[in-house]
Amino acid sequence: MKIEINKLLQEKAVPFEFIVHNDELEDVEGELDENGALVKGTIIKLAKGSFEIELTIEMTMVFPCARCLEPTPVPCRYNYADTVSIDDDATELDLIPVVEECIYINEPFRILCREDCRGLCPKCGNNLNHEQCDCENDGDIDPRLAALKSLL
Ligand SMILES: [Zn+2]
Ligand SMILES: [Zn+2]
Secondary structure, rough: OOOHHHOOOOOOEEEEEEEEHHHHHOOOOOOOOOOOEEEEEEEEEOOOOOOEEEEEEEEEEEEEOOOOOEEEEEEEEEEEEEEOOOOOOOOOEOOOOHHHHHHHHHHHOOOOOOOOOOOEOOOOEEEEOOOOOOHHHHHOOOOHHHHHHHHH
């Protein structure tokens, strides 16, 4: 999403609104769902080559659960404000890097599909939320794990 900056008047806020899709974003961890992200905000020209941008992003991001890796949708709404400087002779300002920065600094660090996610079986990789495997009962436990277990 590029804004033609030579149309902007000094100190006058100009609104913008657009949708960003996942393939337009590079520097973020999560994936946008198929609806993309709704970006709304304003841009103000402060001086030649200097702009103040305020925006709100609403979207659903999908992260792998930290325990079982199941894709987990998370509704997100982030606010961001920044002053952006660009070359004096530039004619456009690309808002995508601003959107990426906003998502990057706000996106959650660790997502669980649910509070009590049971994760994956360390032996066979079975998702323990869906079904219990037999691994824990077969007596063939990793000796390092057994040592840990005796401490519990
Ligand atoms: Zn999980
Ligand atoms: Zn197992």
